[in-house]
Amino acid sequence: MTLQSADGNHVILRIGPRRYVGYVHLRPGSVRVGRGQRVRRGQVIGQLGNTGSSSGPHLHVQVMNGPSIVFSRWAAVRVRSVPADGQVPAPDRRLLAAMAAGQSIAIETSGAGPRPRELPVGRDVVRFPGASEPPSSALASRVGS
Numbered sequence: 001m002t003l004q005s006a007d008g009n010h011v012i013l014r015i016g017p018r019r020y021v022g023y024v025h026l027r028p029g030s031v032r033v034g035r036g037q038r039v040r041r042g043q044v045i046g047q048l049g050n051t052g053s054s055s056g057p058h059l060h061v062q063v064m065n066g067p068s069i070v071f072s073r074w075a076a077v078r079v080r081s082v083p084a085d086g087q088v089p090a091p092d093r094r095l096l097a098a099m100a101a102g103q104s105i106a107i108e109t110s111g112a113g114p115r116p117r118e119l120p121v122g123r124d125v126v127r128f129p130g131a132s133e134p135p136s137s138a139l140a141s142r143v144g145s
Helices: 093-100
Strands: 010-016 019-024 038-040 060-064 081-087 113-116 124-126 137-144
Antiparallel strands (some): 019 060
């Protein structure tokens, strides 16, 4: 694994001056946008995957000040509320075997619900229905694998 391939299949959107959002570890062949294409709120840009430096299917979302997941600095974001569905169970041999086999994993739902002014961390599972917080449009600045 090289530093350049750690992102795996990814899309980076420019959402404003010196503001970019990276969507990383997308499923191969699933990216539906191209470089320079305008992207609208709610538009599917790709599917959750397991590419690059990833131990299992997930979506890595990163807000940053430049168009590089590796070489840009994280940018400050304001969070009103995160709709937490629960957490992925703590990894053990059985869970890792199920993930490797591509099986669905039941999440732990204790602590589910809105989390005002908190960012998801670690094993948190969140949904963003309606994608109401991102800007109404953005420009795909980089698409890669």
